[in-house]
Amino acid sequence: MNQSNKKQGRPRSTQSHQAILQATLELLAEFGFDSMSIEAIASRAGVGKTTIYRRYSCKEELVADAIESVREEVVIPNTGSLWGDIEALIENSAQITLSPLGRKTVAMIISSASSNSQFAQIYWAKYLQPRRQAFAIVLERAKARNEVQANLDPGLVFDAMSGIMLYALIFQPTIESWECYVRRALHLFLTENSLADQKS
Numbered sequence: 001m002n003q004s005n006k007k008q009g010r011p012r013s014t015q016s017h018q019a020i021l022q023a024t025l026e027l028l029a030e031f032g033f034d035s036m037s038i039e040a041i042a043s044r045a046g047v048g049k050t051t052i053y054r055r056y057s058c059k060e061e062l063v064a065d066a067i068e069s070v071r072e073e074v075v076i077p078n079t080g081s082l083w084g085d086i087e088a089l090i091e092n093s094a095q096i097t098l099s100p101l102g103r104k105t106v107a108m109i110i111s112s113a114s115s116n117s118q119f120a121q122i123y124w125a126k127y128l129q130p131r132r133q134a135f136a137i138v139l140e141r142a143k144a145r146n147e148v149q150a151n152l153d154p155g156l157v158f159d160a161m162s163g164i165m166l167y168a169l170i171f172q173p174t175i176e177s178w179e180c181y182v183r184r185a186l187h188l189f190l191t192e193n194s195l196a197d198q199k200s
Contacts, residue, residue: 019045020052024066029105033063033112033119060118067126076134082142086161086186089135090179093165098178106169132158148190160189 023044027036038059042049056062077088096102113120136154143150164185173181 016045016047016051017055020047020055020062021066021069024062025069028063028066028112029101029108032108033059033116038062060122063119064122064126067123074130074134076137078138078141081145082138082147082190085138085142087183089138089161090182090186093182094179097165097169103169106166110166110170128162135161157190161186164189 020041023041024036027040027044030036031040036059038049038052041062042052045052052062056065075089075092077085079085079088097106109123113123132155135158139148139152139154139157142148143152161182165182168178168181168185172178176184
């Protein structure tokens with residue numbers, strides 16, 4: 001019986017795995033990609049380094065999995081109108097980013113992505129690209145409803161929307177809320193591409 005147990009090894013602990021992912025996300029937000037270490041992650045998660053290395057060959061692989069673990073936050077609203085969908089996206093983004101931890105995380109992401117191309121690639125593939133694809137669905141529905149031009153590039157609109165949101169998060173508006181500023185900026189950006197506005 002003992003020999004059989006040795007061959008099978010200990011079952012993989014879901015609890016410790018989740019602790020590792022959570023510790024990775026916390027340290028990523030607190031210290032950034034370059035400054036965090038496997039040792040610190042293991043200490044925060046309450047596991048040994050060998051537990052992490054049995055699952056991941058390097059820090060980059062672990063960070064990619066940690067970011068992957070929060071992908072359920074991707075939202076594809078379907079309110080029946082483009083501006084209704086955009087409003088839902090703004091509200092969702094506000095919930096994620098306007099907390100103290102959210103602001104700190106955004107600052108870390110910008111800093112780490114600017115200085116580490118490998119982290120930038122991981123973040124793009126695991127976090128931004130799924131959201132870009134989700135927004136493309138939102139815009140295709142708007143095209144089908146004749147709300148915007150058929151040749152409007154969803155990737156460009158998403159990039160512009162992300163840039164507006166990040167700018168307003170770092171340089172906070174002084175005369176209106178973050179949500180109001182983002183909404184007003186997006187309206188200005190999208191007005192020239194709205195078929196309804198062109199016809200009026």
